[in-house]
Amino acid sequence: MFPIQTIDSYTNQHRLSLGLRPLLVGELYLTRKLKHPVYIFKDGTFYPVIASGTVPTKDQILILSKHQYREVYVSRADAEDIKKNLETALIKITRSLSVGNPMENGAKDIKLVSLHLSELYKNPHKDELLMTQYQSVQNLCKFLIEHKKYQPYLFQSLLSENFHFTLVQPMLSSLLLLSYLQSIHLFHDREIENLFLASYFKDLGFSMIPSGKFDLKTLTTRDQELFANHADYSFDLLDGRIPLSKNHLTMIKHHHFMNDKIKNYLVKDQTTEEAPEIMFGLESTLVSVFDIVVAMTSDRPYRKGMSLYQSMEVIKRMMADDYPQEFKALVIFFKQFFKN
Numbered sequence: 001m002f003p004i005q006t007i008d009s010y011t012n013q014h015r016l017s018l019g020l021r022p023l024l025v026g027e028l029y030l031t032r033k034l035k036h037p038v039y040i041f042k043d044g045t046f047y048p049v050i051a052s053g054t055v056p057t058k059d060q061i062l063i064l065s066k067h068q069y070r071e072v073y074v075s076r077a078d079a080e081d082i083k084k085n086l087e088t089a090l091i092k093i094t095r096s097l098s099v100g101n102p103m104e105n106g107a108k109d110i111k112l113v114s115l116h117l118s119e120l121y122k123n124p125h126k127d128e129l130l131m132t133q134y135q136s137v138q139n140l141c142k143f144l145i146e147h148k149k150y151q152p153y154l155f156q157s158l159l160s161e162n163f164h165f166t167l168v169q170p171m172l173s174s175l176l177l178l179s180y181l182q183s184i185h186l187f188h189d190r191e192i193e194n195l196f197l198a199s200y201f202k203d204l205g206f207s208m209i210p211s212g213k214f215d216l217k218t219l220t221t222r223d224q225e226l227f228a229n230h231a232d233y234s235f236d237l238l239d240g241r242i243p244l245s246k247n248h249l250t251m252i253k254h255h256h257f258m259n260d261k262i263k264n265y266l267v268k269d270q271t272t273e274e275a276p277e278i279m280f281g282l283e284s285t286l287v288s289v290f291d292i293v294v295a296m297t298s299d300r301p302y303r304k305g306m307s308l309y310q311s312m313e314v315i316k317r318m319m320a321d322d323y324p325q326e327f328k329a330l331v332i333f334f335k336q337f338f339k340n
């Protein structure tokens with residue numbers, strides 16, 4: 001564990017809590033120079049972990065992420081600076097993505113877009129934030145389509161940041177979807193772009209769930225309902241606000257249609273009623289499949305991630321009957337994508 005220093009007076013703790021703002025750990029990358037220390041909150045106490053007057057290092061940020069600190073606490077002044085810096089950096093990289101080294105630019109952009117998603121989670125009704133995200137994601141998508149050879153590197157570079165799963169799951173699953181769609185040569189670039197956008201925005205409904213719920217080890221029935229409803233929330237938040245077709249919005253609304261089938265399979269519960277058989281096309285199936293693969297292969301507070309091979313066993317049960325060719329192509333695709 002990293003060295004921490006306690007603020008142990010009750011009065012000081014109380015005063016501190018009034019002046020602090022929560023911040024996602026990854027957002028510390030946008031700090032220029034801290035006006036005040038960065039704190040973590042543990043067992044009812046604030047501990048300063050990064051000193052004022054310094055710029056947080058990559059190592060400090062990674063250590064915090066690795067110790068499962070989703071949020072840290074900074075002064076209001078630092079929080080405002082970081083928010084502004086993030087917005088400016090994202091707009092700048094979005095405009096100059098094709099200038100200079102594409103691999104470095106892509107890695108920077110993918111990180112900034114994912115971090116900026118946290119701002120949208122905090123204010124999902126703010127149109128400017130949604131549009132900044134939409135345009136940045138659309139631009140990044142065009143870049144990814146053009147730079148196929150960098151896709152595996154960009155995937156790994158985002159994964160290695162150890163950001164909270166709510167920030168990276170949309171991008172990682174959408175990047176895999178895009179790369180796979182390109183590999184099977186069945187879709188035009190324009191359709192790939194729309195599917196990428198639908199896949200990316202499908203979890204915006206997470207913003208309706210209190211952030212603390214994401215790190216609970218067990219969920220109450222009410223919490224489970226809340227999580228199950230996030231696809232509906234995503235639809236409600238996006239309908240009429242972004243230029244996606246009704247088809248793609250419907251895809252977002254039903255993007256968890258395979259999950260009940262999978263739950264039944266994983267617990268091998270033969271008594272549970274089968275999920276209703278609604279007809280979903282190949283596109284919806286693929287959006288759902290990549291979401292599930294990324295979720296199953298990553299760690300959550302309540303379980304360890306499974307291997308890609310294990311997740312493919314599950315996916316095989318879910319799609320191989322309806323889409324045997326596409327499933328075979330999926331296996332080949334993953335072998336290629338993760339060959340190094």
Ligand SMILES: [Fe+2]
Pocket residue numbers: 202203230231255256291
């Ligand atoms: Fe989801």
